Amino acid sequence: MAGVFDLELTEEGGQTEELSDDEYFETDEANGRQQEYGGDGLPNEEIMETLELSAQTVNPSNIRKIGRESFEIVSLLGKGGYGKVLLAEMLDENRKKYDPPRLYAMKVLKKATIARNQKDTAHTRAERNILEAVKHPFIVDLHYAFQTDGKLYLILEYLPGGELFTHLEREGIFMEDMASFYLGEILLAIEHLHTLGVIYRDLKPENVLLDSKGHIKLTDFGLCKESISLGDITHTFCGTIEYMAPEIVQRSGHGKAVDWWSLGALMYDMLTGQPPFSGENRKKTIDKILRAKLSLPPYLTNEARGLLKKLLKKNPSDRLGSGPDDAAPIKSHPFFRHTNWQDLVNKRIEPPIKIGVTSAYDVSLFDAKFTKQTPCDSPVDMSVFSPSMNIFDGFTYVAPSVLADLATQPWISERGPRSPRKSYKAESFMLNNGLEGFYQANAATAYEIASQRNRGNAPSHAPTTVVASSKAVNGYDMEDMDTTGGATAAPTVPTH
Known part of the structure; x- marks a missing residue:
């Protein structure tokens, strides 16, 4: 993830800066496609092969450009501090709807708002980085990213099951077997992020979404910290107070163990109906996190009590999961x-929550105070942001699955001596985490495409380590859509 979006979040004058607790709303959709994963959350024995894509093959004249005019707004799903989350439907070249409908969560960010604060800009870049690079069954997928002069757009999968927060509110509390299912899926997602050197830092019920079958997906990666190795620490004050680890509150430096504290806080919330430490106000909540003794209800089993005690250790070095084995001792x-972790990561276990939506457009599992509103967009004040600043260069992105679909088009086979034509599975197309230097050296002229299993003729040097996924915000009405095509982004290989 090196390049224009690979930033360190530095503090001016060596001082940390407190971030607000603005709510972020993300939505995604279950894409119905699945492959076998190993216990580490990575695809089993995928063979990787390089397919070179030139500028002509990636963006030939007969391939449409994806931009705002490619989508029709269906509903407002939520609002955050930096914009809105919209349910958007993709239209074809003739502005007709697809059958079945292609629904996405559209996150729209105003450049002027983000550019006012260096840290907000850095967090936006970090989120864009992670959404591109991480692919996992329990992490939201990014499909497209593009921009106009005044806004940034992230097009993510739409998950109609809504937030875990909504279901937790309806249930009151979860039984332990139900909690263990969702905590297990969340744990696997966090474990995968940690293997990539990413600290999540914002685990809470609002950032856990459910797909159409009831499986979870983590979303909202704006507070993630990249490039963290074992023993590394960072000092940024961020997260949601009720789920924030003591070392973040104290600003004493923190590492990956903060995510395991948050997992414990979420587990406590699931089993008791409230976070473990909460007060009448922000200051009292922080005081309880730092000093209060953990209180456990008597109805919890010994197993639940034991895990909560080990996850909610105030000293991070004593916390379960803080060592070099990371998630292993928790699992x-x-x-x-x-x-059964193998069955869990491959979604072979039926989720406890049934998602009862009546149609693809049913948004009843999202907050009615948003869904009842008419989606609209305020005008962009271009006087406070100059496009010449170029701080968002490289934001454009098209998902590997989209490019894999392009690879099956006839015009690609006509361009090179790749005969007989080999078949590829678009859903198994993933980036290899060893390609960072390759991208820098080759100006993004090739992608790694996973071939079908047991093909038997893959090159011996083909890499086998695969990284595998993806939040949504700031609406627009149909009058705000740019129909000129000049501001839209073509489906090209991301520029780093």
Whole structure:
């Protein structure tokens, strides 16, 4: 993830800066496609092969450009501090709807708002980085990213099951077997992020979304910290207070163990109906996080009590998961004794929550105070932002699955001596985490495409380590859409 979006979040004058607790709303959709994953959350024995895509093959004249005019707004799903989350439907070249409908979560960010604060700009870049690079069954997928003079657009999968927060509110509390299912899927997502050197730092019920079958996906990566190795620490004050680890509150430096504290806080919330430490106001909540003793209800089993005590250790070095084995000791804890991790990561276990939506356009599992509103967009004040600043260069992105679909088009086979034509599975197209230097050296002229299993004729040098995924915000009405095509982004290989 090197390049224009690979930033360190530095503090001016060596001082940390407190971030607000603006709510972020993300939505995604279950794409119905699945492949086998190993216990580490990576695809099993995928063979990678290089397919060179030139500028002509990636963006030939007969391939449409994706931009705002490619989508019709369906509903407002939520609002955050930097914009709105919209349910958007993709239209074909003739502005007709697809059958079945192609629905996405559209996150729209105003450049002028983000550009006012260096840290907001850095967090936006970090989120864009992570959404592109991370692919996992329990992490939201990014399909497109493009920009206009005044706005940034992230087009993500839409998950009609809404936020885990909504279901937790309806249930009151989860039974332990139900909690263990969702905590297990969340744990696997966080474990995968950690293997990529990413700290999540914003785990809360609002950032856990459910797909159409009831499986979870993490979303909202604006507060993530990249390029963290074992033992590394960072000092940014961020997150949601009720789920924030003591070392973040103290600003004493923190590492990956903060995510395991947040997992414990979320587990406590699931099993009791409230976070473990909360006060009448922000100051009192922080004081409880730092000083209050953990209180456990008597109805919890010994296994649940034991795991909560180990995850909610105020000293991060004593916290379960803080060592070099990361998630492994948590997964082996007796609370998860009935969990088959291989089945869980491959979604072979039926989710406890059934998603009862009546149609593809049913948004009943999102907050009615938003969905009842008419989506609209305020005008962009271009006087406070100059396009010449170029701070968002390289934002454009098209998902590998989209490019893999392009690779099956006839015009590609006509361009090179690749005969007989080999078949590829678009859903298994993923980026390899060893390609960073290759991208820098080759100006993004090639992608790694996973071939079908057991093909038997892959090159011996083909890499086998695969990284695999993806939040949504700031609406626009149909009058705000640019129909000239001049501001839209073509489906080209991302520029780093």
